[in-house]
Amino acid sequence: MIRRIAIIGLGTMGPGMAARLARGGLQVVAYDVAPAAIERARSMLSVAETVLDALAIAPPPAGVGTVRFTDDLGDAVSGADLIIENVPENISVKGDVYRAIDGLIASDTIVASDTSGIPITKLQEHISHPERMVGMHWSNPPHIIPMIEVIAGETTAPQTVATIRDLIRSIGLLPVVVKKDVPGFVENRVLYALLREAVDLVERGVIDPEDLDTCVSWGIGYKIAVIGPMALLDMAGLDIYKSVSSFLNADLSNRDDVAPMVLEKTNASKFGIKSGEGMFSYTPEQTKALQGERARKLVAVRRILEGRE
């Protein structure tokens, strides 16, 4: 039974995750190596709670469902039933965390990684009880998006997968168990196929970035929230898909490196919202307004998709 959860890493994903788990009645202890990240996470928590209220996710009974922050790793993981590792997408950084907690936790404490796509089998090499390690891949923003992928590595115990799947379900979220430990799992394989083509089209001057977003959001995106890709094939007709894919697949981007446009921007520290410039530019005021507007729209769409409006 999972009651107490330690979250390690409070960057983009950690605060929303902490808020959503606490709303599910769990006792969360949140840790980051950087004091500034802890301070930022504290303020993000109340923002996420407001969004959870708008989603009408009922608060737990008084006394349960708490978030406590700590700057002490031992304090964070002590007595935890589940640890969610949420540090940068880098095997060596993640491996250091697993080694640091190895001696501090019980042998049956589950260690889940929110990795975007590093195979869980690779992460298991850095932990002494690999049967208790599992992928638990949330989607950003984690307090709003209900789907979470659950991935077993080669040596993950089936019971570990079942425990995480049941935990996700028990707090009203949507677990999807991925059957093979492929890089990127399922969500990011599909997303990165789309992003590779989108970046390529902009880079080759086929379309401007703003128009690319209009085309995808109001064409595919709006539709795909209601009709998933497999159902869409049936709606369009497999005969149409066969004809179009027979000439189009060979023309789609198949680059296997990072696109020059992305390298150019990241080399200039243009990372997107977090640095004020990426594909587009953002002032702090614009960022705040954008985040509020996006949360409002995602909440409204989710309520409709769930049949609550």
Ligand SMILES: NC(=O)C1=CN([C@@H]2O[C@H](COP(=O)(O)OP(=O)(O)OC[C@H]3O[C@@H](n4cnc5c(N)ncnc54)[C@H](O)[C@@H]3O)[C@@H](O)[C@H]2O)C=CC1
């Ligand atoms: N950003 C996104 O949209 C998504 C990211 N992920 C995955 O979640 C993980 C975290 O991603 P983000 O939150 O975006 O990263 P981030 O870079 O925003 O935050 C990482 C946090 O980890 C902290 N950290 C670094 N080393 C640490 C250590 N040894 N101990 C404790 N804290 C440490 C940093 O101070 C930072 O606050 C990555 O594996 C990423 O691929 C998963 C889903 C979506």
Ligand SMILES: Cc1ncc(C(=O)O)c(C(=O)O)c1O
């Ligand atoms: C660009 C990008 N990369 C990874 C992820 C993830 O799910 O790991 C996301 C996301 O939206 O969650 C993303 O947008």
